[in-house]
Amino acid sequence: MDAVYQWVINLLVLVVLMALSDLLIPSNSWRPFVRLALGGLLLILLLEPLFYFFRNEQSIVTVPFSQIEDSIAAEQEEGQAMIHDMNNKHQSYIWSEVSDKLAKQVNPIVLEQFNIELSNVTVWPNDSSIEEFKGEVEVELNSLSQITSDNEQELLLLLAQEWGVPVESITLTHIGE
Structure with missing residues (x-):
């Protein structure tokens, strides 16, 4: 940023010098030569940022390969973490929906046969396997x-029997007693 400030200051000094030279040079015979010299300096000064870019092009374009690899690895890790988080939220939502469906499925039968209402059903899967349920079902x-x-x-x-899970995986909790 200091280089930009220095360039602007140099540009302003040259413009002021050009204005003063027009006022201070008395003869018309010297004026075109001074204008040519100062105009050339102005042109060089205006093109200086391009020269700076081409002079330092190697350092701008060349980035260490290890830095690129580290950047890609960090982005991949961040992406994997986002995917894992989304999968966890998705799984949580699915098991919440399963719990609600299980409660709605058997609540009328249980109310009729046992005069008991299921207030809350929570499914805690240990494995997301579809073939065989390996987890716990808490019933309030x-x-x-x-x-x-x-x-x-x-x-x-x-x-x-209704849910198709082993009896050992169901835990009953009485509330309202």
Whole structure:
């Protein structure tokens, strides 16, 4: 930035010098030669940024290959992190939707047979495998009446059968007691 300031200052000094030379040179015979010399200096000064660019072109264009590799690697890592984050959000959304569907699927049956309402169903997958569910399903129950351990076992079997998950992966939690 200092180079730009210096160039502008040089340009202003030369323009002032040209104006003063027109005023101070008395003879018309010398005036064209002085104007030619100062005009040449002005032309050189105006072209100086181009000379600077061509003189330093190697340092501007040449970037170390390792720096380019590091930049590309950093961008790839950032892209991978974004993809991973998006996948996590997508998976979270999918399992949230699955939880809602599971609750809606069995809530009328459970309410009719056991007089119990499912208030919240949460699916915690350990693996996103479609073939076999390997995770946990937490079910919060709003007990409209007392539930016995036999009814609880029947409820677990019903939920496991309806959802197609192992009985061991379902956890019941009573709320409102």
